[in-house]
Amino acid sequence: MSLRKGKTKITLESSIEAALLAVEIYNKPRTPFRVEGFITHMIIAWTRLFHAHFNHTIGEKYYYKKSNGRYEIVDGEKKSWELKTCVSKYVGLSDGVKSNINFFIKLRNKIEHRYIDREEVGIMIFGECQALLYNYENTLIELFGEDYALNESLSFSIQFSRIRKKSQLEASKKLLSKEIKELKQFIDTYRTGLSDDVFNTQDYSIKLIQLPKISNTNRNDLAVEFVNWNSLSSDDKENYEKVTAIIKDKVVKKEAINPGRLKPGDVVNQVNERTGSNLNHFDHKCLYYILMIRPLRSDVDEDPFNTNTKYCHYDEVHDDYVYQDEWVNLLVHIIENGLLNKEIWKKNWDNKTPLNITNLEQQNGEG
Template identity: 75%
Template sequence: MALRKGRTKSTLESSIDAALLAVEIYNKPRTPFRVEGFITQMIMAWTRLFHAHFNNTIGNRYYYKNENGRFRTIDGERKSWELKTCISKYGILDNGVKSNLSFFIKLRNKIEHRHIDRDEIGIMIFGECQSLLYNYENTLIELFGEDYALNESLSFSIQFSRIRKKTQIEASKKLLSKEIKELKSFIDNYRTSLSDEVFNKQEYSIKLIQVPKIANTSRSDLAIEFVNWNSLSEEDRESYERVTTIIKDKVLKKEAINPGKRKPSDVLKKVNSEIEFNITHYDHTCLYSCLKIRAAKGNDIDDPFDTNTNYCHYDEVHNDYVYQDAWAELIIKGIKDGSLTKPDWKAKFKNKEVINIKEIEGN
């Protein structure tokens, strides 16, 4: 669609400029407040995109009016629909797109009066940020055609390859301000509120796996390949899911955001209902310490996020640990087949020895 000069075209061009500026801000590692800058510019880009569409389809009826029929004004300027109202009036967005936009509208309102000059929030919401941009371009093309696609203008952000040491990560976490912790709590709660169907949509949050290409490929091939998840066969999906087991540092730690299913008392209740004697909280401490599923109690050196996520997760919001059903089941299995005995785990805990969890699992 080739637009003539006028309000629709100028508003659309302003929207595209805001989106490109958002990407520029996000991809400059030394830019201060880049997360806030990206979100603010993308909210502006989306709002102006809808305004361009409404101006092109319904004229100037996307401005608020008073009861007397006159336009509502702020500082002499007509007040137009904000993004939330635009989404409602447009009415045909995918649920994943709407959830993504709702997330950023709420997050923008929370960071508007805060100064977040750190990367922790940006790392947490990378997937949502990427989807916010992809959804914008897809909607831009749907509304105004391929002529306005941004893909020729955008580039991929280069990532540093060296992973931070555990001590650096831990020091960074201890410096988190109260305000950032509150934002992280909001992000956790928002994600938890979504259904699995919406949360797993690429339109809500892009899930990326970065794996170096080492096979013999054509020298003219692109260095990066994107795979459409929806077009994969079940067999191919299973193959890609197995690849995620390689990614330990970020993916598994992000899962620690979500609460597990059992508190320690629930684990004891489950185990004691299945065995012929009772175990105590002290026994539980011995077991999780010797089987190395989490940091030992009182150990301030180990990273609390470094857990065996098959059995245990660290809940940062509440600063405690929660356990999977599989953990209670493993203890029950070990006690019933004799590979776990109370005298043995107490002695090993006292001597700070390790019990090989693979042997318990394999028996």
């Protein structure tokens, strides 16, 4: 389709410019507000794309009107449909595309008044970001033709091979900022609320596995290719599933959070009830430290996920630790059989001397 000068063409060109700017911001290293900038400009790009389509097909009916038939005016301008309304009015989108756009509408509303320029968020939502861009270009071509395709204007972002150093991995796990934790909780909740069919579609989130092309490569081939899943043969799809069976990124739905897990107070109370001892929270702290089932909070260099998962788990959402019944059973065995006492564990605590938990487990009939 070749558009003549007019409002539709101006709005469409503005949409494309917003999308290109979004990509430029996202791919530029060390850009401030990188994630926020990409999301904001892609929301603008999608909104103006729909406005161009509606202006071309239904005229100015995409503006809000009052009950008296007059247009609603905001800051001297007619109020047009926001993106959420555009998505509901346009009937050509798949459930995956709708879910992807709605995800970013809600996320944009959450980040509008907060600073989230942290790599952790960009890493978490990379698949959704990539899908948002691919879906935009596919819809752009569908509405206005191949002449407006963006792939000739874009280049692949060069990646460093050692993408995530230890410090980055630890930062990604800790997500120390309260606001980052709130955003992560929103992202996890939104994904979990999707059906498997929608979550697994490439329309909602692009899942990529980066593998080097090393054998039988034609010297005229592109160094990087994006393969459309729908164009693959059944044999190729089967081979892909074998690869993803090895490297799998999946959301697991559970009926409850931390079922059967115990808080520190629960551990202390149960041990005291079963042994008649007077274990307190400091005693418990000494024991979990010298038996190395979890790190201390004061040790900022330690990975909080570095726990003995037989006895203890780190709860990332609440930034605390929960314990298994096996931990209570082991402490009861230790105290009832006199394997350790307060004098011993306090001395080891003071000297920062860990004990071999395996020996205690063997005496408890384990291992």
